[in-house]
Amino acid sequence: MHNDPYIFEQIHIEVARNASDDFNLFHDKHKWLQITHNPFKGPIVLGYQLNTLIEYQMRLYRTAHHEDKVIAENKLRFSNYQITFVNAVRPRVPVYLEIKKTLINTIPTLTLANRIAMKSDGKTVLLGFKKETSVPLFLADTALDNLPDLNAIADRTQVPNTEYFLKRKYLNDGSVKNFLSGSFAEQSDYFDEVIQLANYPEIFPCSLTSGALLEKAQLENHDFKRNPMVYTSHEISVDRYYVSQLKNNDTLHILVKQLPESSENTLNHTNIRLRSYHCYGLLTDNKVLFRLTMNLVPLEEILKNLRQK
Structure with missing residues (x-):
């Protein structure tokens, strides 16, 4: 526990927003004012910034408790984050992160799990789990081996004969270091040019999906000022082995599939329908670096629900 x-x-x-190309108005020091009925009274911290803070503190926790050895010996290749955003984090308001003691389950297979909570201004802002597993916990059943050569498909277009929108990104060491620094993670634990250390963190490539969703929405003429959307949760599975192979200038193909909205998929027992996206990060030869689900809802729906209470 970091006190x-x-x-x-x-x-x-x-x-952080510059490093990840996230142009969401909620994070902009000027444009937050242009959002209709913005309740946050100022810019807010990025969700993936908070995820990266969790990633780094969990890394320190695993090392301190010698759990990194357990992960390596048992080939727990997948790092999984289940994050629910309860409130926003504002600049200059202290944030406290709590990591609960590791629970080790052996059924059906070995899993290391920790509950996580983040508080700010006396309120819970985030709740979740971090789990280490031998198979991905999220979207594991999606088969991605029938895809065409993604390099041959134009950026920001639909992949032919699929439900996927494609956003192509190029990994950049400088952007990664900036994102780490913006998230209170010590960049020298990952990068040291003198000894030629260059290890990518897990969350940064996932953070690029936010920009992909924004670009997709922009192409669909979404009005970010009149109809702002906010994240309610992230479910992320990252392949540690492929993360360890990442390097500067690698191509990352982000695939985005928007699910139809339904009354079965709502926010915390309300009638607010979630807008869910399944996203995948693919490397060369379509190796799957990450699988994640992002759930969003219109800000207007949340405010309306609060008023009814």
Whole structure:
């Protein structure tokens, strides 16, 4: 448990959003004012910034408790994050992260699991789990081996004969270092040019899906000012082995599939329908780096629900 608070400044937000090409108005120090009925009264920290803070503190926790050895010996190749966003984090408001003691389950297979909570301004802002497993916990059944050569498909277009929108990104060491620094993760634990250390973190490639969703929405003429969307949860499975092979200038193909909205898929027993996206990060030869689900809802629906209470 890290007892000292983290205090995000606006510069942390600027650095993280620039590093991940996230142009969501909620994080912009000027444009947050243009969002209709924005309740946050200022810019807010990125969800993937908070995820990266969790990733780094979990890394330190695993090392301190010698659990990284357990992970290696048992080939727990997948790192899984299940995150629910309860409130927003504002600049200059202290944030406290709590990591609960590791639970080790052996049925059906070995799993290391920790509950996570984040509090700010006396309120819970985030709840979730971090789990280490031998198979991905999320979207494991999606077969992606029949895809065409993604390099031959134009960026920001639909992959022919599939439900996937394609966003192509190129990994960049400088952007990764900035994102780590903007998320209170020590970049020198990952990168040291003098000894030629260059290890990518797990969450950064996943963070690029936010920009992919924004670009998809932009192409669909979504009005970000009148109809802002907010994240309610992330479910992420990252392949540690493929993360260890990442390097500067690698191509990352992000596939986005938007699910039809339904009354079966709603926010916390309300009648607010979630807008769910299944996203995959593919490397060369269509190797799957990450699988994740992002759930969003219109801000207007949340505010309406709060007013009814």
